[in-house]
Amino acid sequence: MTHVCVYVLNQESAFDFYTNKLGFKVKMDVPMGKDARWLTVTPPEQPELEITLFPVAAGNMFNEETVRSITELISKGTFGPGVFTCKDIYATYEELKSKGVEFMKPPTKEFYGTEALFKDDSGNWFSLAQLV
């Protein structure tokens, strides 16, 4: 997979979260007219995977009703788009926590490794894992 889409409630705030808190790098930042922006970020050690930070906004893709539904679902933490792995989960956990990232579960030993759960600024949750 080369591109994955994460729906976010506020693209500017998501930009700050994914770059300044998670430490991801901006891959593409392309203005699409005056109201839209194609914004992708990549995990620092996986530059081939572009994560599109796609705002939930009314337009061709979503009508107003869909925007309301998706916004509600994201806000209440319905979606867990994926798993990020890291080399040292305790260091990553301490760093993200000190930057204000909200964790739903601290690093916990599981049969496949050590795993924590965190939310992005929209409410999407992710697993952070150090695999055995």
Next chain:
Amino acid sequence: MKTEQYPKVYLYKRIVQAKLFIDSNYANNIDLDNIADEAYFSKFHFIRLFKNIYGKTPHQYLTAVRIEKAMLLLRANKAVSEVCFAVGFESISSFGSLFKRIVGITPSAFLEKQQQMKIQILETPLKFVPGCFVYQNGWDEK
């Protein structure tokens, strides 16, 4: 959230704080000995722990942060000399050679490449977006 004390949590906290200190102060003349002192480690113990966690010595990590920030500033169209001092280097020649060794091209070549890329993005933005997203968003109709 339940609190769980994982092994050597105090060591982790101190090393992570040292890493964050480098992230925030890369533009200054950082004395890595001082960081080790502030973290209550001997210099060699500190370097060993830092490298175990981040795969780089504190000095290598500081250099990597400086080059990464330099790339960000060059992407923002800043002049090479301005970037050099803004990220904590004291000489343009040492900045240039280190940049080339790590990035593969000189800072001025990198800057030129970024400027060309920006022009292409402004002139033909749809070339940089997968067609499925262009179609779904109706960007090709505007």
